[in-house]
Amino acid sequence: MFLDISTRRPADYIRKRLPSMYHQFMELAGVDITKEPMEVGPTCHYVMGGVRVEADTTQSTIKGLFAAGEVAGGMHGSNRLGGNSLSDLLVFGRRAGLYAALYAKDFGGTLAVDSGQVADATRAMLAPFERAAGGENPYSIQSDLQETMQTLVGIIRRESELVEAIKRIGLLKARARNVRVDGHRQYNPGWHTALDLESLLTVAECSAMAALERKESRGGHTRDDHPYTDDTWGKVNVVLRLKEGRVQVSREPLPEMPAELKALFQERK
Ligand SMILES: Cc1cc2nc3c(=O)[nH]c(=O)nc-3n(C[C@H](O)[C@H](O)[C@H](O)COP(=O)(O)OP(=O)(O)OC[C@H]3O[C@@H](n4cnc5c(N)ncnc54)[C@H](O)[C@@H]3O)c2cc1C
Structure with a gap:
């Protein structure tokens, strides 16, 4: 085009x-x-959705983890308005810094690092160096993931393609467990890609599952097989949680708009 x-x-x-x-x-x-x-061609502009946070403090459901900006979810509804990412970053970036600092200051307990967990994480991170020849190149998995998302979870979505995407992501996850890199630990982008794969695959799987669950078209999400906006879907968020190693999907009511914001909207009418 x-x-x-x-x-x-x-x-x-x-x-x-x-x-x-x-x-x-x-x-x-x-x-x-x-x-x-x-x-020109379509590309990923913005991720609408992300880590669930409490808006006033940007605190996530994991104690001590704060998220602001594009990684946080719930701020921009179904489609971010142009320019609003910058204002989001300014307002919620400040809040994240402020409340993370307060959290650290008020932290009364003792920090105990579980050395078993550290050893497990170290082993997992170094495993791609130690796999025998025949292990997968991380770039080919990343490239296949890009192709899958671009063709099956793109601008216009439909059930059969989303189901196929979730199946393919499952196969890519299995391939990622056999990823192999060469070289050493300093400035090794191949290794960094290998380490990124788990998050890339998780975000891709969550996007595809949420798109499959939402049987309507709204904002940046267009379903060819459900082309209209449905008011009942306007009252819920699609929430994905990792439980026993599997991503589980649920619908949860949107938080009620606080009275002071409602008043602002009424003023504008
Ligand atoms: C083409 C395009 C045009 C846009 N135009 C506009 C616009 O006009 N107005 C507007 O408001 N918004 C616009 N946006 C959106 C806006 O640019 C982004 O939403 C915003 O920059 C996100 O900021 P962020 O700090 O949340 O994330 P990012 O800017 O993505 O920052 C995340 C940082 O984390 C780093 N990182 C990632 N992984 C790790 C790791 N494991 N360890 C350490 N660091 C890590 C990354 O290197 C990066 O520096 C546009 C986006 C695109 C793609």
Whole structure:
């Protein structure tokens, strides 16, 4: 697909109003967007959803773990409005810092590190170096995951494709258990990719499962087989939890809007 602004606006206007786009296309692709069309394609812009936090303090359900920004869920509903990520980061980044500091200051207990857990984590992290030849290259698993998500959990979704995606992610998880890397521990991006795989696969699985569960279209989520917005789905969040090694899905009522916010909305009407 091509986007052509060159026939719609004068060259001076394009250079002035879209300076970084003009520059990037020129430098990276040798395309002058004041004279010719630019090729465009869909990509991941923002993750709507993430770690569940308590909004006032940004505290997650794990004691001492605070989350703000794109990793946190529940802030932007079904589609983030343009520019709102920056304001989210400013407001909730401050809160996260503030409440994490207060938490640390008030922490009265003794911190005990479980050396067994540390040893297990160390073993798991170093295992990709020790696997025999024939282990999988982490980049090929990452690339197959990208392909799966792009083709089956993309902009327009349908049940059969989401089910297929969840099946394929399961196979990728099995392959990830046999991942192998070469080299040493310093500045080794292959090793970092191997370590990232578990989180990438978890987020992918949660996205696909939540998309399968939500049988309506809303915001950034479009179901070809459920094309309309359904009010009953507007009252719940889809929540995913890891229980006994498996991701489990549930629907939970949205928190009630606090009175002071409701009043603001009424003022705006
Ligand atoms: C093309 C595009 C355009 C956008 N335009 C806008 C816009 O105009 N306005 C707007 O408000 N928002 C925009 N956004 C969204 C916005 O840029 C992001 O939502 C925002 O930058 C997220 O900030 P963050 O700090 O939460 O996460 P990030 O910026 O992703 O920061 C996370 C950091 O954690 C680091 N990290 C990851 N894993 C580890 C690890 N294991 N250990 C240590 N560090 C780690 C990463 O390297 C990264 O630096 C845009 C996004 C895209 C993709």
